[in-house]
Amino acid sequence: MTITESLTLMLALLYGATQLWWAGKRFGAIAATISLLLALVISASLTLLVGTAIAIAGLALLQWRKPAFAKGDLRINDLRAGCQNLIVLSLLIVAIQYTVNSLMLKAGIADPWVARPNVVDAFLPIAGAIEVKGIVSLGLWDQNHPAAAVMLGIVLLTGLLCKRAFCGWACPIGLAGEYLYKLRKRVIKEELMPPRWLDWPLRMLKYLLLAGFIYLVVGMPAMGIPGYLQGNYHRIADLKMALFFLTPGLVTLCCFALILMIASWRRQGFCRYLCPYGAILGILSFFSPLKIRRNQQECLIDKGMKCDKCTRACPANIIVHTKTTVRSDECQACMRCVAACPKKAALGFGLPGNHMLSARSLMIGVLAIMFFLPLVAWLFGYWDSQIPDAIRMQLLQVADHIGH
Numbered sequence: 001m002t003i004t005e006s007l008t009l010m011l012a013l014l015y016g017a018t019q020l021w022w023a024g025k026r027f028g029a030i031a032a033t034i035s036l037l038l039a040l041v042i043s044a045s046l047t048l049l050v051g052t053a054i055a056i057a058g059l060a061l062l063q064w065r066k067p068a069f070a071k072g073d074l075r076i077n078d079l080r081a082g083c084q085n086l087i088v089l090s091l092l093i094v095a096i097q098y099t100v101n102s103l104m105l106k107a108g109i110a111d112p113w114v115a116r117p118n119v120v121d122a123f124l125p126i127a128g129a130i131e132v133k134g135i136v137s138l139g140l141w142d143q144n145h146p147a148a149a150v151m152l153g154i155v156l157l158t159g160l161l162c163k164r165a166f167c168g169w170a171c172p173i174g175l176a177g178e179y180l181y182k183l184r185k186r187v188i189k190e191e192l193m194p195p196r197w198l199d200w201p202l203r204m205l206k207y208l209l210l211a212g213f214i215y216l217v218v219g220m221p222a223m224g225i226p227g228y229l230q231g232n233y234h235r236i237a238d239l240k241m242a243l244f245f246l247t248p249g250l251v252t253l254c255c256f257a258l259i260l261m262i263a264s265w266r267r268q269g270f271c272r273y274l275c276p277y278g279a280i281l282g283i284l285s286f287f288s289p290l291k292i293r294r295n296q297q298e299c300l301i302d303k304g305m306k307c308d309k310c311t312r313a314c315p316a317n318i319i320v321h322t323k324t325t326v327r328s329d330e331c332q333a334c335m336r337c338v339a340a341c342p343k344k345a346a347l348g349f350g351l352p353g354n355h356m357l358s359a360r361s362l363m364i365g366v367l368a369i370m371f372f373l374p375l376v377a378w379l380f381g382y383w384d385s386q387i388p389d390a391i392r393m394q395l396l397q398v399a400d401h402i403g404h
């Protein structure tokens, strides 16, 4: 684990622990802090220790400069935006570190002083799915990109537990889409919504893409998995992916242009129509016990008044004000509807029986799943890639000639 990963991880987890404290869950905060200290002792890692020290200093600075954010004492939408932006910022730092590492390898430096952050394997979901298949069918644990399987499992777990909160609270592509959409709205003010009859087939596109990826993984014979995982293509799958984005061909450029157009055309356009991750999380989210729930006794409508603020606030165009439970696969648990509701107890995100979660609790849950599990995986030796830099450097020189 590199210093950037250690710092990001500890920053997110310690921030989550402080949020538990400020939310009055003192026992939980102490238990979380003890778990982190234990992880630190078990790992005996200087990198993790340095990351923890910087994270503590950063949190102290945050407490001093922005006490409201440090205490999570923010409105729902500000809390979510803060969480998304910080995750994107950490990914940007990781991306810079990865790029510098790759450029050094490309330049023939076999022992680059900037280490490769293993979290980039999160962008190899198909490799991660093949690895999971290898674990399940053959008991084979990949050592080349173990973080790919870990991150895939983590993202899917968020869908099972807290609907598409990953999309609403953490996904960098979703946030980029939101900024693009806002930019477009500055130039063209109107909403450019597709007609209802077109919206549904467009939404199904992401399920088609997902079906294609599942076909690729399921269709791969189990006996072919060891060969694939030991093959040169898999060994530099991350570099191939980076090259794909950095040196795009004409078809790729056209696809990028289409994606940008869709993302700026309608809010959450990419998530809604094209993202295969959104599709699988949408399916898993049906099983999530946590959902947006409307308390009819408290809702203004049931008191004879007119109100549809929750529906109007929803970026996914879900009709909220007439439902008691929002089951839609498009719900990203963003809680904008809850923020817009004028009656505090009328709408919430939680379990049946009016057991609602605050936005802060949801954020703590997302941070815990997304950052604690990688820490555990790392402690068990299933995070760092075992490919020596010298081999990566050699393979990178001939990357154009390496295929599936």
Ligand code: SF4
Residues within 6 Å of the ligand: 292, 313, 314, 315, 316, 317, 318, 320, 326, 330, 331, 332, 333, 334, 335, 336, 337, 338
């Ligand atoms: S229903 Fe509420 S939580 Fe779900 S996407 Fe719409 S605004 Fe967000």
Ligand code: SF4
Residues within 6 Å of the ligand: 294, 298, 299, 300, 301, 307, 308, 309, 310, 311, 320, 321, 340, 341, 342, 343, 346, 347
């Ligand atoms: S915004 Fe609140 S009060 Fe209004 S319809 Fe929705 S749940 Fe009911």
